[in-house]
Amino acid sequence: MAALERLLPVLTSEQGELQVELNLGKDTGGTCFLAGTIEGEVTLRCQRCMQELQLPLDLEFRLGLIRDESAADALPDSYEPLAVTAEPALVADIIADEILLALPIVSLHKGSNECHAVVKDYQPPQGEQRKNPFAVLAELKQKQ
Ligand SMILES: [Zn+2]
Numbered sequence: 001m002a003a004l005e006r007l008l009p010v011l012t013s014e015q016g017e018l019q020v021e022l023n024l025g026k027d028t029g030g031t032c033f034l035a036g037t038i039e040g041e042v043t044l045r046c047q048r049c050m051q052e053l054q055l056p057l058d059l060e061f062r063l064g065l066i067r068d069e070s071a072a073d074a075l076p077d078s079y080e081p082l083a084v085t086a087e088p089a090l091v092a093d094i095i096a097d098e099i100l101l102a103l104p105i106v107s108l109h110k111g112s113n114e115c116h117a118v119v120k121d122y123q124p125p126q127g128e129q130r131k132n133p134f135a136v137l138a139e140l141k142q143k144q
Helices: 005-010 069-074 091-102 133-143
Strands: 018-026 032-045 052-066 080-083
Touching: 005 091, 018 091, 032 091, 052 069, 052 091, 069 080
Parallel strands: 052 080
Antiparallel strands: 018 032, 032 052
16 A cells, blocks of 8 residues: 555645456457556545545446557547657556546545534534524614
8 A cells, every 4th residue: 555655745644455366458449458446445534524534446447558648548448548658657656547536536424423523512603693683673663
């Protein structure tokens, strides 16, 4: 798990195991592809209560290998383009990217009983005290 360096900033823990299966090949249409599955669980931080949150992963991806971006249009729809430059892409980076794409933008515990945030303690932001609208009416009546 520590190998997926790009993931570490978003994870609260390096603990956890991911089962990754990769399959590199060429389909009947001549497209070189890297297909794989990622299964396991990652630990994130709930943005509401700031406690740890386990997120199960079950991903499947299919990347079509292309030499440059312009070749992306020629890829069959079933593939996501993966540009292969002179530098070989690190498999760990590819996997990290796939996981990052699958993570929610804001991670939150699903249920209120799972989440540690105590909603009933919520305090409305302190601001100017609103005037009771009925008090205003009472003032108007007195002026008449
Ligand atoms: Zn929470």
